[in-house]
Amino acid sequence: xxxxxxxxxxxxxxxxxxxxxxxxxxxxxxxxxxxxxxxxxxxxxxxxxxxxxxxxxxxxxxxxxxxxxxxxxxxxxxxxxxxxxxxxxxxxxxxxxxxxxxxxxxxxxxxxxxxxxxxxxxxxxxxxxxxxxxxxxxxxxxxxxxxxxxxxxxxxxxxxxxxxxxxxxxxxxxxxxxxxxxxxxxxxxxxxxxxxxxxxxxxxxxxxxxxxxxxxxxxxxxxxxxxxxxxxxxxxxxxxxxxxxxxxxxxxxxxxxxxxxxxxxxxxxxxxxxxxxxxxxxxxxxxxxxxxxxxxxxxxxxxxxxxxxxxxxxxxxxxxxxxxxxxxxxxxxxxxxxxxxxxxxxxxxxxxxxxxxxxxxxxxxxxxxxxxxxxxxxxxxxxxxxxxxxxxxxxxxxxxxxxxxxxxxxxxxxxxxxxxxxxxxxxxxxxxxxxxxxxxxxxxxxxxxxxxxxxxxxxxxxxxxxxxxxxxxxxxxxxxxxxxxxxxxxxxxxxxxxxxxxxxxxxxxxxxxxxxxxxxxxxxxxxxxxxxxxxxxxxxxxxxxxxxxxxxxxxxxxxxxxxxxxxxxxxxxxxxxxxxxxxxxxxxxxxxxxxxxxxxxxxxxxxxxxxxxxxxxxxxxxxxxxxxxxxxxxxxxxxxxxxxxxxxxxxxxxxxxxxxxxxxxxxxx
Amino acid sequence: xxxxxxxxxxxxxxxxxxxxxxxxxxxxxxxxxxxxxxxxxxxxxxxxxxxxxxxxxxxxxxxxxxxxxxxxxxxxxxxxxxxxxxxxxxxxxxxxxxxxxxxxxxxxxxxxxxxxxxxxxxxxxxxxxxxxxxxxxxxxxxxxxxxxxxxxxxxxxxxxxxxxxxxxxxxxxxxxxxxxxxxxxxxxxxxxxxxxxxxxxxxxxxxxxxxxxxxxxxxxxxxxxxxxxxxxxxxxxxxxxxxxxxxxxxxxxxxxxxxxxxxxxxxxxxxxxxxxxxxxxxxxxxxxxxxxxxxxxxxxxxxxxxxxx
Numbered sequence: 001x002x003x004x005x006x007x008x009x010x011x012x013x014x015x016x017x018x019x020x021x022x023x024x025x026x027x028x029x030x031x032x033x034x035x036x037x038x039x040x041x042x043x044x045x046x047x048x049x050x051x052x053x054x055x056x057x058x059x060x061x062x063x064x065x066x067x068x069x070x071x072x073x074x075x076x077x078x079x080x081x082x083x084x085x086x087x088x089x090x091x092x093x094x095x096x097x098x099x100x101x102x103x104x105x106x107x108x109x110x111x112x113x114x115x116x117x118x119x120x121x122x123x124x125x126x127x128x129x130x131x132x133x134x135x136x137x138x139x140x141x142x143x144x145x146x147x148x149x150x151x152x153x154x155x156x157x158x159x160x161x162x163x164x165x166x167x168x169x170x171x172x173x174x175x176x177x178x179x180x181x182x183x184x185x186x187x188x189x190x191x192x193x194x195x196x197x198x199x200x201x202x203x204x205x206x207x208x209x210x211x212x213x214x215x216x217x218x219x220x221x222x223x224x225x226x227x228x229x230x231x232x233x234x235x236x237x238x239x240x241x242x243x244x245x246x247x248x249x250x251x252x253x254x255x256x257x258x259x260x261x262x263x264x265x266x267x268x269x270x271x272x273x274x275x276x277x278x279x280x281x282x283x284x285x286x287x288x289x290x291x292x293x294x295x296x297x298x299x300x301x302x303x304x305x306x307x308x309x310x311x312x313x314x315x316x317x318x319x320x321x322x323x324x325x326x327x328x329x330x331x332x333x334x335x336x337x338x339x340x341x342x343x344x345x346x347x348x349x350x351x352x353x354x355x356x357x358x359x360x361x362x363x364x365x366x367x368x369x370x371x372x373x374x375x376x377x378x379x380x381x382x383x384x385x386x387x388x389x390x391x392x393x394x395x396x397x398x399x400x401x402x403x404x405x406x407x408x409x410x411x412x413x414x415x416x417x418x419x420x421x422x423x424x425x426x427x428x429x430x431x432x433x434x435x436x437x438x439x440x441x442x443x444x445x446x447x448x449x450x451x452x453x454x455x456x457x458x459x460x461x462x463x464x465x466x467x468x469x470x471x472x473x474x475x476x477x478x479x480x481x482x483x484x485x486x487x488x489x490x491x492x493x494x495x496x497x498x499x500x501x502x503x504x505x506x507x508x509x510x511x512x513x514x515x516x517x518x519x520x521x522x523x524x525x526x527x528x529x530x531x532x533x534x535x536x537x538x539x540x541x542x543x544x545x546x547x548x549x550x551x552x553x554x555x556x557x558x559x560x561x562x563x564x565x566x567x568x569x570x571x572x573x574x575x576x577x578x579x580x581x582x583x584x585x586x587x588x589x590x591x592x593x594x595x596x597x598x599x600x601x602x603x604x605x606x607x608x609x610x611x612x613x614x615x616x617x618x619x620x621x622x623x624x625x626x627x628x629x630x631x632x633x634x635x636x637x638x639x640x641x642x643x644x645x646x647x648x649x650x651x652x653x654x655x656x657x658x659x660x661x662x663x664x665x666x667x668x669x
Numbered sequence: 670x671x672x673x674x675x676x677x678x679x680x681x682x683x684x685x686x687x688x689x690x691x692x693x694x695x696x697x698x699x700x701x702x703x704x705x706x707x708x709x710x711x712x713x714x715x716x717x718x719x720x721x722x723x724x725x726x727x728x729x730x731x732x733x734x735x736x737x738x739x740x741x742x743x744x745x746x747x748x749x750x751x752x753x754x755x756x757x758x759x760x761x762x763x764x765x766x767x768x769x770x771x772x773x774x775x776x777x778x779x780x781x782x783x784x785x786x787x788x789x790x791x792x793x794x795x796x797x798x799x800x801x802x803x804x805x806x807x808x809x810x811x812x813x814x815x816x817x818x819x820x821x822x823x824x825x826x827x828x829x830x831x832x833x834x835x836x837x838x839x840x841x842x843x844x845x846x847x848x849x850x851x852x853x854x855x856x857x858x859x860x861x862x863x864x865x866x867x868x869x870x871x872x873x874x875x876x877x878x879x880x881x882x883x884x885x886x887x888x889x890x891x892x893x894x895x896x897x898x899x900x901x902x903x904x905x906x907x908x909x910x911x912x913x914x915x916x917x918x919x920x921x922x923x924x925x926x927x928x929x930x931x932x933x934x935x936x937x938x939x940x941x942x943x944x945x946x947x948x949x950x951x952x953x954x955x956x957x958x959x960x961x962x963x964x965x966x967x968x969x970x971x972x973x974x975x976x977x978x
Contacts, residue, residue, distance in 0.1 A: 072779045074786075150963045157707050157782060158962055161913060165955035168910070176948050238778075287906065291786065298783060353794035359787025360769055363780045 033212055037205045045321075047204035052316035053211025054273045059296040059308040060218045061265025066294070067303035067373065068231060069258035070238025071152070072160040074290055075167020079263040081285035082143055083136035083270025085174060085181060088280040090127040091191035094182055097123045129193030132271045140267025141260040148259035152252060167290050171282040186281030193275050200275075207276045214272060215309065218265055221522055222305045225261070228521035228532070229507075229514045232500075234258055235303070236508045239497035246457055246495075248483035248512035248577055257518065288352065295355045298362050301369020310370060318354070323347040374499060374557065408470070410435040410581050410612040411456070411487075416465030416475075418451055418636075425451040427636045428465070433581065435470075438613045440627035440644070442620075444656055448636040449616045450492055453583050456614075457489050458482045470580070484512040488579035490570040492586050492616070498559035502550055502569050505558055506539040509576030542572045545602065563590045568599075581612040588619055600625050620648070632656070674820030679943040680936065681818075685827045685896055687935020688834035692889040693912030694919070694927035695841060696762075696882030702858040702922035703878055704774070709785040710765055712909030713792035714758050714883045718890025719900040720796060722754040723807055731808040734898065738810040746810060751833065754891050755884035762883025763876050771872070789905070796902045804901045807894035830892050837888055838928050841881065845924055850877060858922060907951070911938065914958040920971020929969060 016024070037046050058080060065073045089095055097103075099114050099121035106112045115124045127135075151162045174181045181187065192200045193210070200206040225231045233254050236244035245251050274280045292315070300311025327347045334342025362369065411433040418426040426448045433439045441449050454460035456467055458479040467475040474482050488509075497505050514535055520528040543550045546568045553561065558569055567587060574582055587603070588596040600622050607613055607626070617623050623630060624644040632640040632647055634656040640647050647653055654663035693715055700708045729746055730736065738746060765788055773781045814825040845851040850873075856864040857874045865871045893908065894900045915934040919926025934954060941950045961968065 066779075070778065072782065150959060154962055154966060156779065157705070158917075158966070160779070160782060161707060161910075161917070162959055162962060164910065165914075165958050169952050169955055172948070172951055291790065294783070294786070350794065350798060352790055353798065356787045356790030356794060360784050360791065363784040363787065364769065364772060367776070367780055 037208055043204050046208050048316060048320035050204055050208040050211045050276060051320070052313045053208070053215050054269055054276070055293070055296060055316055056215045056309045056312035057211075057218050057269040057272070058266055058293045059300065059312040060215070060222055060305065061262045061269070062293050062297050063303065063305065063308045064222060064225070064234075064265070065258050065262035066297055067301075067308065068226065068238065069234040069255060070156065071255060071258060072156060073163045073259070073262065074160050074287070074294070075163035075165065075170075076262065076266060076293055077285045077287075077289040078147075078163075078167045078170035079140045079144060079266035080270045080273070080289065081170050081174060081280075081282075082140045082263075083267030084274035084280045084285070085187075085270070086136045086139055086267070087127065087129070087132040087271040088187040088190045088274050089180060090125040090132065092187040092189050093124060094187055095125070095180055099123050126191060129191075129271065129275055130195075132275075133268050136267035136271045137264035138267075140270070141264040144260040144263030145256050148256050152255040152259065164287070164290075167287060171285050174282040174285070181280075181282075184282060186279050187274075188279060190274055190278045190280065192278060202278075207272075211272060211276075214268065219305055219309065224522045224524060225518075226305065228528070229511060229516050229535075230254070230257065230518060230521050232504060232508050233511050235500055235504070236497050236511075238303075239499060240495050242459060242479075243491065243495035243497065244508070245479040246459065246483060246489055246491075247509050247573060248480045249508070250478070250480045261518075292355060295358055297369075299358055299369060301371050301373055303373035304369055304371045307369050307371035307373065314370075315355075319348060319351050323351065374501075408435055409433065409468070410437070410470060411614065412466075412468040413452070413456065414466045414468070416452075416455055416467065417463045418448075418455055418460060419463050425636050426455065426462075429633070429636070429638050431631055431638070433612060433614050435580075435612055436607075436610055437629065438607050438615065438627050440623045440630045441614065441616045441633060442618070442623060442630060442647075443633035446635075447633040447656075449633055450585060451636075452633070453489060453585055453614075453616065456482075456583065457487060480512070483577055486578070486580035487583065488574035488577040488581070489583035490567070490574050490585055490587060492589070494563075494566050494570055496558045496566055496569055496573070499557055501555050501557055502543065502561070502572075503536075503539055503554040505569055506542060506572050506576045507535060509573040510535050510538065510578075513578050539572075539576060542575050545575075546572065564592075564595050567591065575606070579611070581614060582606065584613065584615040584617075586616050586618065588617065588622055596622060620644075671820055675943065677818055677821040679939045681821060681823055681827055682943075683936030683939030684932060685830050685935070686938055687915075687932035688830050689889045689892045689896065689931075690908070690912045690915045690934050691928045691931025692834060692837060692885045692892070693908060694916040694931045695838070695924065696886045697913050697916040698919075698921055698924060698927040699854075699878040699882045701916070703854070703861070703875055704770075704781070706770070706781050706785070707913070708882075709782065709909075710762075710788035710792065711785075711882065711886055711912075712905040713789045713796075714762055714765075715886040715890045715893070715908060715912075716900075716902060716905035717761065717792055717796065718754050718758045718887030719807070719894045719904065720800060720805075720890075720902075721757045721887065722750055722891035722894055723805060723900060725750050725753045726808045726810075731810045733806050734809050736808060736810050737812050739812050743810060743812075747829070747833075751888055751891060754887040758887025758890070759880040759884035762879040762886075766876060766879040771875075793902060793905065800902065802902055804899050807898050807900050809895065809898050811895075826895055830896060833888070833892070837885060841885070842924065844881070850874070854878060910951075911954055914954055914961075917958060918961050918968055920968025923968065923971040926968055926970035 036049065040046070058076070062073065062076050065071050065076070096115075103112050103114070103123050107114060111125065111127060112123050113126050114121050116122065147163070147166050151159055154162065175184050192202070194200070195206075233244065233249045236247065236249055237251060237254060241251060296311040296315055297308045298311070299314065300309065301307030327345055330345045330347075331343045334340070334345070409432050411431070413429060413431040415428045415430060416426055417424065417428055429448070429452065431439070431441075431452070441452065443449055451460060455462045455475075458474070458477055458481070462475055465475065466473060469482075469485055469487060472485070474485060474487070477485070497508065500508070514531055516528040516531055540554070543554060549565060549568055550572065553565070558566055561569065567590070571584070571587060584603070588599050591599060596619060603613065603615070603626060613626070615626065627644055630642065630644050630647045631638060632650070632653050639652040639656060640650045642650070651663060651667070654666055658666070693711070696711050696714075697708060700706055700711070726746070729749065731738070731746060769784055769788060770781055773784060809826070811825050811829065816823045845854060853864065853869040854874050854877065856867065856869055857871055861871050864874075889908070890900075893904060911934050912931065915930035916927045917930070918933060919928070919930030937954065937957065938950055941953045945953070
């Protein structure tokens, strides 16, 4: 419905290019927001818009945590409280130590002042609002890391409940430590912000402009982060943690970063909100507030920057204008018809009921929110889909560059043992992959092939043994460290990031090879810009390997691709990590004979360029075509090794695959 | 009252609270075991349960502290109150699953959990807007019989709570361990797909889990009223969070674990309130929750589920 309205509205302007239309729309919106207090001189309305701005900043912060990184934080208001109490305590007449010489230099820079309430001289903190904003961001981020660190390695749903607990603890502390916070009664006399000596006072207009500036700043930061290496890594974590870590994303660091940034947004908002309200009570920061912010994010669209701002504004307007107006109208109607009950109706009280209904209805019918974060790209036309298959060339591949023909052994798996409870999945397995070689691992289902891959890439813990990669021990390293060292893999059951586009999936693969930092991403310095465009070129080069299989589809979400194309994207993503060794887990599964042949050719050319390959494959023609050496696993043990032709006739291998009787029949024939 | 007496008294209080938390924790554990879903609506099904029980008792003419009953009338009133409350809450849970959660069964991500938060809010606010935020006096038809254990006092109501909780949990243990549907439930918790292929009607099993879990939450709501002689619309949040902590402490998905966890949390609450300070009880309990999750995420009795990849 939203799209329909947007399309209808956009029709007269269809001749203006989309980019220009967006810019114009943004300009008009900005002008309207800036002149709103001038054309609408109603303090109450301006005040509710300032509140809407505060909620929008909170929604933007929670969106980074929930929408981008997929971490459900149900105690987000705790960070809001931390910012609010920080500014409140450091400006209200609550904590008043006795004056001493220690405070004199602080008074000189305006952080404290000497007051006298009869009795000894006391210290009154007068922290400037403008210093408090960044300070609260830092302090809240610190608490974000402190709360997050022990809990972020838990499963997502546990995180929800732990954050809920933290969200409860903070108001309890605020209520109980009343010597500092004045307990349930709340802080009084929080200082209004001053700008060049002029105090904001109680008029809503200056707060409105500060709030709008804050929203604009946080939208800017959100968008810059979203479109950077960091934002892509967050979304990869949201889509599939295991695949993200196997592609080199440091899960703990990036989750903590998301938590810290979300907390920083909330801390700043806390300062703004308490300065505007000039009081702070524990009730302002309880579970209902956290839920309300979640409702805004869900309504607007998880992960959608403009969506969550819209969600926040809609809910604020719903409360302060629509429900109030409707209640008044119903009350007037009650007077008219003489109904006492109708005169009592106060719909604002039902706002939480409406929150609940919004959550349920959105989840059932529109999970992407009012403005979805990702636009579905139209499918290819029939002609494009059926265009003659170009198998792609390898001209762009020279730029892979990092894996020259190295000598020695790329990978040495020594005596590795993996046990799951009573089952020994791998029993003293030894495998050597020479640099520049292609080694195939075959074996019946359940023989431990995928477990072997999981051990090498750090996803499964080994009980004994050692794994050397170019001479360095990698057993015990985190998956992302192993990926960084140059081991890339695909998964048997395809683990792409389903809601990201083909291009984004391949870009995530480059995560460890890019270096743009948090600040670099926000400021988009020339270096970061150049790196980003290099990354995109490189991604397109890799995608071009597969000819027009993937190239016309780079802007499509991978969950809409065919099975074979998803396999290709997974290989492209693995290549994007600039690996020295590529681990392919049944790459041709689910492909028809022609596609299998095509992929085998492509793998062969990757090898020709110097990439070392370890491949699990059931199709023996592929194995024979590619592998220099074949290793056969059965029941977790290596039962044979050698050239493909030799292994094919090995007695133990025949027994493992076909059983004793069949083996004897083959030998007899 | 000597130190020992005080300790015994807090222990009695704690075990009674714990019985209530255990009943509530079982609902979390049953649903989590099968759907891997934290069911936030459970918080307020418990609260609704206490109001349903209040209504049922009042409908039978049992009001406030004035009506005292003995013998068969008392047993009859209790049986009817528990049965009606549990059936009502069980059906409520099934309806919530059938219409709001089942459509999301195969949706990845937090959608189902967010829905349960929404449902919880709806239940809470429906009660708030119809019955109001005031505390309501809850009937106590039990005769004031007490037993002295040293200086500590054991009241009849505590014995009743223990007996009822034990019966319910014993019944559940029997059901899960020894009936066909119970076996199907355990199989579904292990692997829904495999269970379905073996002919288990997974949907029916899930509905059964919701029915039983919600019914036990309703019983918990009644016990809350009997224990505190009071109920209000805001009881769901704290009790629910504590019960969830209990479920995690015992090992979420693990039925005996939830019972054990509930009693431990109840005792901790009573001891914390008795020896430290009531206003810090929540902080203590949440700290335990975090500590358990960090140090031993599988809980006391649970085994960590294999990573379903």
